[in-house]
Amino acid sequence: MQKLVIHGGKKLQGEISISGAKNAALPLLCTSLLTAEPLILHNIPQLKDVTTMLALLKQIGVSILANDNGTAELSATHITDPSASYDMVKTMRAAILVLGPLLARTGQAYISLPGGCAIGVRPVDQHIKGLQAMGAEISIEQGYIRAQADRLAGAHIVMDMVTVTGTENLMMAATLASGTTVLENAAREPEVNDLANCLINMGAKIDGVGSNTIVIEGVNQLHGCSHAVMPDRIETGTFLTAATACGGDITLTQTCADTLDVVLEKLVETGAEIETGTDWVHLRMRKRPQAINLRTAPYPAFPTDMQAQFMALNCIAEGTAVITETIFENRFMHVQELKRLNADIQVEGNTAIVHGVPQLDGANVMATDLRASACLIIAGLVAQGETTVDRIYHLDRGYEQIELKLAQLGAQIKRVR
Numbered sequence: 001m002q003k004l005v006i007h008g009g010k011k012l013q014g015e016i017s018i019s020g021a022k023n024a025a026l027p028l029l030c031t032s033l034l035t036a037e038p039l040i041l042h043n044i045p046q047l048k049d050v051t052t053m054l055a056l057l058k059q060i061g062v063s064i065l066a067n068d069n070g071t072a073e074l075s076a077t078h079i080t081d082p083s084a085s086y087d088m089v090k091t092m093r094a095a096i097l098v099l100g101p102l103l104a105r106t107g108q109a110y111i112s113l114p115g116g117c118a119i120g121v122r123p124v125d126q127h128i129k130g131l132q133a134m135g136a137e138i139s140i141e142q143g144y145i146r147a148q149a150d151r152l153a154g155a156h157i158v159m160d161m162v163t164v165t166g167t168e169n170l171m172m173a174a175t176l177a178s179g180t181t182v183l184e185n186a187a188r189e190p191e192v193n194d195l196a197n198c199l200i201n202m203g204a205k206i207d208g209v210g211s212n213t214i215v216i217e218g219v220n221q222l223h224g225c226s227h228a229v230m231p232d233r234i235e236t237g238t239f240l241t242a243a244t245a246c247g248g249d250i251t252l253t254q255t256c257a258d259t260l261d262v263v264l265e266k267l268v269e270t271g272a273e274i275e276t277g278t279d280w281v282h283l284r285m286r287k288r289p290q291a292i293n294l295r296t297a298p299y300p301a302f303p304t305d306m307q308a309q310f311m312a313l314n315c316i317a318e319g320t321a322v323i324t325e326t327i328f329e330n331r332f333m334h335v336q337e338l339k340r341l342n343a344d345i346q347v348e349g350n351t352a353i354v355h356g357v358p359q360l361d362g363a364n365v366m367a368t369d370l371r372a373s374a375c376l377i378i379a380g381l382v383a384q385g386e387t388t389v390d391r392i393y394h395l396d397r398g399y400e401q402i403e404l405k406l407a408q409l410g411a412q413i414k415r416v417r
């Protein structure tokens, strides 16, 4: 099994570019199922989840021409197998995103309940409830969702909670339904907007993009288009948090600061100096960070996908931070591992109280999920001595060449087998 070996204590310095966003690329790849015409996507990150999604789409019948520069042409002229097996989807939550498009285009789908990181139970009841409201007949059979519909019909759907992939699945399904669908309590994450904009380029009629009420007027068919995946705001935030924890001076290019407001505000509160342009962020950190409280919530509030990285930052900050996780019920698994590095953290329910210590000490740690991996890397970068991060297959689901990018910023980090 591969692991990362880190020698901590170096400041980060230099410039790197940010990759396309995992959480935008995965739903965008699924839009190919909605049309018989070719969809061309640019800026696709090279990630394990993307490889898994491409393999799944291929099995469904999509023909794919991909190059090494992040461009792929996807043609779903004939959908031959509207299903997704457990083996195909067990590692990837986003596999559920083929459900809505398959049902809308072919009238049927047989999809394994999805896997992914063990950060919570993560049911898909809202996806199912929404599709049923649009007229689908759905049953759960031995861990699989069996769905059928003649043609989906527009419906008024109020989601019980804000769900990102739930909003995306229903929005994609509604583009080809008869009549108008209203999605209330919809997610406003920038990745949802990126998907909506691509669908609009494909001929979908969508209003309210970026708000919590999205209105979709169904059309008979969509056409192909060309679209660039938005920059990864979580990857951007991860590098900025690493540089804030380690100290240094970094510039991130090909990114979008506008999607990171609350994260940038929090970093400034810790003492970072930040400048932004349309597609770049520059961060300088010249002192020990101040502890910073945070509470995760749907966009535009603080993202749960940045909670673990900020926990690492708080471990070496001056003062005590209170971190509250409101999205996932099991997203503190990194706490146990941070304690191996001598972090001082107490967990009470969905709150972690982090007492900053002047120094972390290197140790062997194990990554338990994707963002926990990033958190442990940041902790290893600030710790004195050697840290080994094991089980980095989680990391490879969502970060493109993270160790190479960090090495480019001067970190001592290498992957060993």
Ligand SMILES: CC(=O)N[C@H]1[C@@H](OP(=O)(O)OP(=O)(O)OC[C@H]2O[C@@H](n3ccc(=O)[nH]c3=O)[C@H](O)[C@@H]2O)O[C@H](CO)[C@@H](O)[C@@H]1O
Pocket (backbone or CB within 6 Å): 022, 023, 026, 093, 094, 120, 121, 122, 123, 124, 125, 126, 127, 128, 161, 162, 163, 164, 165, 166, 304, 305, 327, 328, 329
């Ligand atoms: C591929 C992708 O985009 N993943 C992101 C997406 O995951 P994902 O879309 O899976 O997360 P959701 O927004 O759906 O989950 C939010 C909360 O709603 C609950 N829920 C969700 C759907 C449902 O039908 N029933 C239900 O109870 C979940 O268990 C969770 O507690 O948004 C999360 C929250 O920003 C991010 O952490 C993930 O990185």
Ligand SMILES: C=C(OP(=O)(O)O)C(=O)O
Pocket (backbone or CB within 6 Å): 023, 092, 093, 094, 116, 117, 119, 305, 370, 371, 398
């Ligand atoms: C939880 C995450 O991803 P996924 O929903 O794909 O498991 C994440 O990106 O942090």
